[in-house]
Amino acid sequence: MEIKTGRNLPLTAELDDLREVVTREIRPTLLLLFGAAGLLLLITCANVAGLLVARSVSRSRETAVRVALGARPLQLAREYLFEGLLLSLAGAAAGVLLSFALVRVVVALASEFIPRADEIRVDGSVLFFALAVAGLASVLFSLAPLCHAMRTPPNEVLCDGTSSSEGLRGRRLSQSLVTIEIAVAFT
Numbered sequence: 001m002e003i004k005t006g007r008n009l010p011l012t013a014e015l016d017d018l019r020e021v022v023t024r025e026i027r028p029t030l031l032l033l034f035g036a037a038g039l040l041l042l043i044t045c046a047n048v049a050g051l052l053v054a055r056s057v058s059r060s061r062e063t064a065v066r067v068a069l070g071a072r073p074l075q076l077a078r079e080y081l082f083e084g085l086l087l088s089l090a091g092a093a094a095g096v097l098l099s100f101a102l103v104r105v106v107v108a109l110a111s112e113f114i115p116r117a118d119e120i121r122v123d124g125s126v127l128f129f130a131l132a133v134a135g136l137a138s139v140l141f142s143l144a145p146l147c148h149a150m151r152t153p154p155n156e157v158l159c160d161g162t163s164s165s166e167g168l169r170g171r172r173l174s175q176s177l178v179t180i181e182i183a184v185a186f187t
Contacts, residue, residue, distance in 0.1 A: 022115045041137065046180050048087060049141035052080075056145035064154035077146055084142030085135070092134035096127060 023030070056063070063076065099122050111117040 045141045049144040052145040063149045064157035067154040080142045080146040084138035088134040088138035092130045
């Protein structure tokens, strides 16, 4: 913005966003916390996916019978996604309930260090975000057991019980999920 004075000497002014000025010092800390929460979510998804893969391996005979009786892949996918959605919604509900208590504690302890601390609260946008992340997480950690179930030939499982190759495939998938989990944890 340039202003002309009576002597034709230009004066300039720079405008800064008030939100940027107020949060400038705490912004890196908030971004770091946001990143840590995202990595924690990824670790949890890998953990739950590993548990669901182990459950899928133990239910391989049941899945093979369903496929042999004519179950379509979409029906199997719906079952795995519904199971994952129930798990993720339970986790989201626990997280939201915990956040109500933790937000109060953080605001009480650090209100002098956090700008506009009196405006921090859990509201509808937080609940919507929790539901959206729960939906995305359910899809994320339901894909691993679904892929495992789809790749297992039903005739092998039904003829030989649980074959060694299926156990090997399940172990490989579980080991790769654990490797991803450890890599994200170190990050």
